[in-house]
């Protein structure tokens with residue numbers, strides 16, 4: 001309970017700062033006209049839960065949208081009250097498997113956390129970072145108190161998503177060592193204190209090797225040790241996602257980490273558009289694949305509910321889509337290379353984090369506008385059960401595709417299009 005009182009105090013501070021950022025975002029000079037979604041809707045779940053549908057139709061809508069109505073996971077009222085008072089959501093669901101005779105259920109509570117930046121992007125870098133540390137630290141505490149075993153954070157959670165600016169300083173000051181940088185130190189403490197695995201996606205400065213920067217997810221064991229790291233395999237060159245200015249594609253391949261709670265892989269953001277990326281983590285043995293993201297409305301929202309869910313189905317795994325939330329305003333104008341006026345605001349990061357199961361069911365999403373924690377108690381036996389039922393591993397004909405892909409990837413390859421003569 002002591003923890004929870006600290007949590008409450010600190011969360012109040014975080015919520016107050018967040019309101020400030022939201023206010024800045026909509027009133028700052030030359031931003032109002034540029035914000036494509038100045039008053040974002042809270043999302044599908046707010047519509048479904050808004051009492052618009054008679055109960056039979058609501059049930060049918062839920063079945064059609066999510067696959068089925070998943071049983072809710074009971075969250076202690078002291079935790080959900082804390083969350084409400086401090087302006088973040090916390091929801092839990094269960095994805096069950098059939099009972100087997102020879103294997104015990106392998107229940108694991110998987111959590112995803114979506115957060116906003118706390119201070120304006122004009123604040124000193126150390127202060128911005130520490131304020132985010134406090135807020136996310138508090139949300140991790142809440143997730144752990146709700147029984148989460150593996151907690152995934154959003155892409156580059158320690159900083160504003162400043163890559164739109166193409167400026168180096170001050171943003172590259174957020175980069176830190178994956179092994180012993182400030183966020184890793186904090187995550188190690190929290191992981192050991194609560195016995196949870198944490199996936200901490202950061203901007204990495206490889207201090208051991210040429211000081212280069214990477215987009216990296218650090219995996220911290222429930223013991224508080226760093227198990228390893230995975231890096232972003234596909235770097236976007238779309239819209240304002242000017243990330244190729246800062247870092248290169250990973251050279252680490254598709255590592256899978258065996259944690260105390262299951263085998264996990266991390267497919268960072270833009271990698272979710274690449275089915276082979278998900279597939280390689282699954283082929284390397286992942287049972288849960290996290291997709292820490294930062295993406296905005298007007299670009300990817302129609303893709304978001306489909307991609308991680310489809311990957312769960314195609315690969316017989318659980319997937320966790322975690323997206324940043326809020327609007328971020330930068331001190332200097334930048335352009336999007338589309339002939340439109342220069343602006344200071346990156347669009348609206350629409351949150352909507354969710355968890356999907358190998359059987360194609362998914363949890364409802366978190367809000368499009370609010371910070372939150374989504375938890376799913378998943379029985380990992382469902383991976384093998386679905387594999388046995390659908391058998392994609394037997395029917396996917398990998399050797400044939402390997403041969404054809406080798407041919408297609410040669411520069412002199414020409415598509416085999418057969419035309420009527």
Ligand SMILES: NC(=O)NCCC(=O)O
Pocket residue numbers: 155235236238241268269270271293294295296299300
């Ligand atoms: N962070 C990132 O890779 N965003 C690209 C946009 C998207 O993939 O939706």
